[in-house]
Amino acid sequence: MSKTRFTPKLKIKKGDKVVVITGASKGVEGTVLEVFPKKNRVIVEGVNPAKKHTKPTNDNPGGINEINKTIDISNLKLVDPKSGEATRVGRRVEDGKIVRYSKKSGQTIK
Numbered sequence: 001m002s003k004t005r006f007t008p009k010l011k012i013k014k015g016d017k018v019v020v021i022t023g024a025s026k027g028v029e030g031t032v033l034e035v036f037p038k039k040n041r042v043i044v045e046g047v048n049p050a051k052k053h054t055k056p057t058n059d060n061p062g063g064i065n066e067i068n069k070t071i072d073i074s075n076l077k078l079v080d081p082k083s084g085e086a087t088r089v090g091r092r093v094e095d096g097k098i099v100r101y102s103k104k105s106g107q108t109i110k
Contacts (some may be wrong), residue, residue, distance in 0.1 A: 007037045010073060011089035011100065016109075017079040019086045020047055020071070027081060033068070041070035080104050 012018060012032060013042035019029045030044040036080035048069045056062030080102045100109040 008040075008102060010035065010037055010040075012042060012076060012078060014071060017062065018076045018106050019079055020044070020075055021077050021086060022075045023071070024048075025071075035073075036070065039070070042054050042073055042095050043070055044076070047071055051086075078102070078109070080107070081109060 012035065014032050014035055016032045017029065019034055025047045028047050029048045030035060032042050033045055034043040036042065043087055045068065048071050049066055050069045051063050052067050054060060054062050054065060078089050080083070080087040082102065082105040085104065087102045089109070090101050091098050091104050094100055094108065095101075102109060
C-alpha cells in the first residue's frame with residue numbers, strides 16, 4: 001500500500017446509487033453500503049459477492065455466509081437522477097454550499 005499525504009475528495013458517498021463500469025459485475029446497479037476513503041474502495045449491494053466460512057460461537061451459529069467484498073471506486077459511476085444512466089460528478093457552489101451535480105443533466109445530487 002502506498003503512503004499518501006492526504007486522502008482525495010471522493011465523488012461517491014454512502015447511499016448513492018451507482019453502476020459498475022468494468023470488471024466481472026459490469027452493468028450491475030446497486031446502492032453504496034460503505035466507503036473506505038483511505039483505501040479508495042467501496043462496498044456496493046449485490047456487487048462482488050464472496051462466500052465467508054465462519055466458526056460457530058455463542059452468538060453466531062456459523063456456516064457459510066455470502067458477503068459483498070469491496071470494489072475499487074474507479075470502477076464505479078454515479079447513476080444520473082434524471083435519466084438513470086451513468087454520469088460523471090462535478091462540484092459547484094449553490095447558496096454558499098458546495099454541492100455535487102450530474103455532468104450529464106446538470107441536476108443537483110442530494
